[in-house]
Amino acid sequence: MTTANQATIKDQVRQFIREELASAKGISTFRDDESLMANGVIDSLGVFRLVTFMEENLGVRVGDEEIRAENLESVDKIEQLILSKIKKN
Amino acid sequence: MDFAWTDEQAAFRKEVIRFAQQELNDDMIRRDHDSEFSRSHWNKCADFGIQGLPVPQEYGGGGADTLTTLCALEALGYGCRDNGFLFSLNAHMWTTEIPITAFGSEAQKRRYLPKLISGEWIGLHAMTEPGAGSDAYSLRTRAARKGNCYVLNGTKTFATNAEHGDLFIIFANVDPDLNPNGVSAFLVEKGTPGLIVGKKLHKMGLRTSPIGEIALVDCEIPAENLLDKEGSGQAIFTTSMEWERTCIMASHLGMMQRVMETCIKYARERSQFGQPIGKFSAIGNKIADMDVRLETGRLLLYKAAWLKSQGRHPLRESSIAKLYVSEACIQSCLDAIQIHGGYGYMTDYQIERELRDAVAGKIYSGTSEIQRVIIAGLHGF
Numbered sequence: 001m002t003t004a005n006q007a008t009i010k011d012q013v014r015q016f017i018r019e020e021l022a023s024a025k026g027i028s029t030f031r032d033d034e035s036l037m038a039n040g041v042i043d044s045l046g047v048f049r050l051v052t053f054m055e056e057n058l059g060v061r062v063g064d065e066e067i068r069a070e071n072l073e074s075v076d077k078i079e080q081l082i083l084s085k086i087k088k089n
Numbered sequence: 090m091d092f093a094w095t096d097e098q099a100a101f102r103k104e105v106i107r108f109a110q111q112e113l114n115d116d117m118i119r120r121d122h123d124s125e126f127s128r129s130h131w132n133k134c135a136d137f138g139i140q141g142l143p144v145p146q147e148y149g150g151g152g153a154d155t156l157t158t159l160c161a162l163e164a165l166g167y168g169c170r171d172n173g174f175l176f177s178l179n180a181h182m183w184t185t186e187i188p189i190t191a192f193g194s195e196a197q198k199r200r201y202l203p204k205l206i207s208g209e210w211i212g213l214h215a216m217t218e219p220g221a222g223s224d225a226y227s228l229r230t231r232a233a234r235k236g237n238c239y240v241l242n243g244t245k246t247f248a249t250n251a252e253h254g255d256l257f258i259i260f261a262n263v264d265p266d267l268n269p270n271g272v273s274a275f276l277v278e279k280g281t282p283g284l285i286v287g288k289k290l291h292k293m294g295l296r297t298s299p300i301g302e303i304a305l306v307d308c309e310i311p312a313e314n315l316l317d318k319e320g321s322g323q324a325i326f327t328t329s330m331e332w333e334r335t336c337i338m339a340s341h342l343g344m345m346q347r348v349m350e351t352c353i354k355y356a357r358e359r360s361q362f363g364q365p366i367g368k369f370s371a372i373g374n375k376i377a378d379m380d381v382r383l384e385t386g387r388l389l390l391y392k393a394a395w396l397k398s399q400g401r402h403p404l405r406e407s408s409i410a411k412l413y414v415s416e417a418c419i420q421s422c423l424d425a426i427q428i429h430g431g432y433g434y435m436t437d438y439q440i441e442r443e444l445r446d447a448v449a450g451k452i453y454s455g456t457s458e459i460q461r462v463i464i465a466g467l468h469g470f
Binding site for chain 2: 020024037038043044045047048049051052055061062063064065067068069070
């Protein structure tokens, strides 16, 4: 995994969250380390939209037991989850 | 794409149908009338291996894949006329066994799964509250940490299997300020002080499935009975619902096929104006519509199950399938009554019961309205 690819993944995640989840909540900016569950950007349905995005666009499989706040609550944590899966493969 | 069952799955399907027809249909009209749950049928299903189907073999289960499990539940729906009993069975499997299998610690799996698989214990979850139905995560049941324990307080309603339950998965919030992220799941065993199973509720259909209220009054449980971690309640509940929506609807499909075949037989045998009533397009068209609904429902449900078997999360597909099959089932039951005329309205013909049972499908595991909210929500609305 190159730094460029890593940046691309983070960019894609950030873009998806901004365009598909945050905008509908009237939120235009958020930090990469900000809890998107605490600020309401990612609700229970948003979690599954995010997982579907990861599965369909980034080619990773997310297990039931991995769908939890500690893995999905911020852009940084989502990126970590994706990278850990790519490294395993 | 391959739409065929394997030889093994087809043989298993036949075996499940034979078992269900021979063992699970006795005294059905009386049991429905008396709202009687059959513990002996429960034990027979456990001996056959139904309860263990989706659980890994290392815990005593059958280790069946998603599609084989769905195949068995469709066969059960076809062979077993007791839709209420199948509802209880589904609740036990998807809301108790699956969460423990997916989220439980090794110790929790070893302690609970063998009992749930063997039929010794009946499981259930309790999510719905008098003030929290479709808005499930607004629940008011609280779990307060106290040393090495949690203390649960709250009230639950519409808890399937409550009257006969041995293991309760109770959803409670550990910190209301966290809103849905505070919702957590706790394993509570029957007999725990403060766990009070209230009155049995009487209902329109699914009468052989007990449903009731639960009160938690300073119910103290060991901290190790927390399922997974604090805040995992959403993930656990959604996982249960995804399984339930897929597999419980498989039993609906089996029931729809059974009802359609009953109508075909009746339409061939019953003659009016000198010919079988099926020859009249008014009747034949109804049977054709029943067949179209059955086949459409199958395609939707099989796709959702196939995605699940690929390790995907078919929230959209299982919501579409649940919405469609539950509503199609009601329409097919209404058509079945109409085809049978006055006889269809009579209890002895056992079709009016199918309709009463089917109506619940639009309500449990997320109402039709909520399924539409989910589907629209996945498109950003």
